[in-house]
Amino acid sequence: MIRRRPIGPSLLALTVSIALASCAVSDPTQFYTLSRETAPRSSTAGAAIASSSVDATGSVGIGVGPVIVPGYLDRSQIVVRTGADKVEISTFNRWAEPLEDGIARVLADEISVRVPTERVVTFPWRGVVARSLQYQVVVAVLRFDGRQGGDVTLDTRWRVLAGNGSELMVRRSTVSERVEGSGYEAMIAAMARALGILGQDIAAEIRALPRGEEARR
Numbered sequence: 001m002i003r004r005r006p007i008g009p010s011l012l013a014l015t016v017s018i019a020l021a022s023c024a025v026s027d028p029t030q031f032y033t034l035s036r037e038t039a040p041r042s043s044t045a046g047a048a049i050a051s052s053s054v055d056a057t058g059s060v061g062i063g064v065g066p067v068i069v070p071g072y073l074d075r076s077q078i079v080v081r082t083g084a085d086k087v088e089i090s091t092f093n094r095w096a097e098p099l100e101d102g103i104a105r106v107l108a109d110e111i112s113v114r115v116p117t118e119r120v121v122t123f124p125w126r127g128v129v130a131r132s133l134q135y136q137v138v139v140a141v142l143r144f145d146g147r148q149g150g151d152v153t154l155d156t157r158w159r160v161l162a163g164n165g166s167e168l169m170v171r172r173s174t175v176s177e178r179v180e181g182s183g184y185e186a187m188i189a190a191m192a193r194a195l196g197i198l199g200q201d202i203a204a205e206i207r208a209l210p211r212g213e214e215a216r217r
Contacts, residue, residue, distance in 0.1 A: 028092045029091075029092045029093075029094060030092060030093050030094070030184065031094055031095070031096040032078065032093065032094070032095060032096060032184060032185070032188045033095070033096045033097060033102060034102040034103065034105070034106050034188065034191060034192050034195065035106065035192055036106050036109040036110055036113075036192065036195075036196060036199075037189075037192055037193055037196055059117065059119070060115060060117050060119065060134050060135070060206075061117070061119040061120075061121075061132045061133040061134050061135075062108075062111060062112075062115065062117065062119065062120045062121075062133065062134065062135045062136075062137065062206065063120075063121050063122070063123060063125055063130075063133045063135070063136040063137070064104050064107050064108040064111065064120065064121070064122050064123065064136075064137045064139075065100075065104045065122050065123025065124070065136075065137070065138070065139070066100070066104075066123045066124075066138060066139075067100040067101075067103045067104045067107075067123070067139045067141065068100070068138075068139070068140045068141065069099055069100050069103075069141045069144070070141060070142065070143070072087060073099055073141065073144060073145070074099070075089070076094045076095055076098075077089045077090050077091065077093070077094050077095075078090045078093045078094060078095060078184060078187075078188075079145045080145065080146070080147065080148060080187070081145045081146055081147045081150075081153075082147070087145060090184075093184045099144075100141075101122075103139065103141065103144075103195060104122040104123060104139075105122060106192060106195045106196070106199065107137070107139070107195060107198065107199045107202065108120045108121070108122050109199075110195070110196050110198075110199025110200060110202075110203065111137070111199050111202055111203045111206065114199065114200055114203030114204075114207075115203050115206060115207060119132070121133075131163075133163055134162070134163050135160055135161065135162065135163070135168070135206055135209065136160070136161040136162075136163075136165075137158060137159070137160055137161075137202055137206075138158065138159045138161065139156055139157075139158045140156060140157045140158070141154075141155070141156050142155040142156060142157065143155040144156075144191065144194075146177075146179055146187050146190060146191065147179070148179060148182060148183065148184070148186070148187055149179055149181075149182055150178075150179055151176050151177065151178055151179060151190075152176065152177045152178075152179060152187060152190040152191050152193075152194050153174070153175070153176050153194075154173075154174070154175045154176075154177075154191070154194040154195065154198060155172075155173075155174045155175075156172070156173050156174075156198060157170070157171070157172045158170075158171055158172075158173065158198075158202065159171075160202070160205060160206060160209070168209060169205060171201075171205065173198050173201055175194040175197045175198055176194070177190040177191070177193045177194045177197075178190065
């Protein structure tokens with residue numbers, strides 16, 4: 001017969017302490033999303049949009065995407081610039097969605113207000129939605145990061161395509177925004193403002209393009 005030793009009081013207390021300690025430890029990870037500000041600061045192009053007529057643009061269909069991000073940003077962790085050629089990848093501060101999805105969503109929101117139109121969709125799209133688009137905005141992000149307490153830099157190359165896939169324009173935009181405060185929330189807010197300014201510039205170019213069937217030729 002195998003006899004089992006009873007668990008002593010000290011060992012039992014240690015086991016209970018470990019179990020309680022493991023339950024008390026919470027995940028310190030913080031998750032962030034990009035969102036459009038209601039009144040981002042206007043660039044020169046954006047200021048021109050606000051004062052122009054919008055009567056002829058209400059039915060235009062616009063697709064935003066794909067948005068392509070460089071490898072160093074293609075991760076859930078938020079990237080912070082610490083030097084000219086040095087970045088820090090945060091372990092406990094992360095994006096709540098893929099960064100390219102957040103960029104496309106904010107740009108689409110800004111463009112829909114500035115054009116304005118309700119017919120703005122983000123990539124991917126298919127079927128009848130794809131056939132209804134007059135313009136497609138493709139964005140290649142070269143840099144999108146910042147320093148806490150410093151500046152955020154958004155550097156992009158972007159193209160506007162017609163409904164038939166022909167290229168209407170190619171532009172490069174570089175936007176810098178001051179981080180107004182400390183911590184990740186202030187940096188994310190500056191990133192959102194930078195995206196708002198880019199969206200204004202894209203909307204300005206779209207408004208200057210032909211409408212309707214002319215854009216498909």
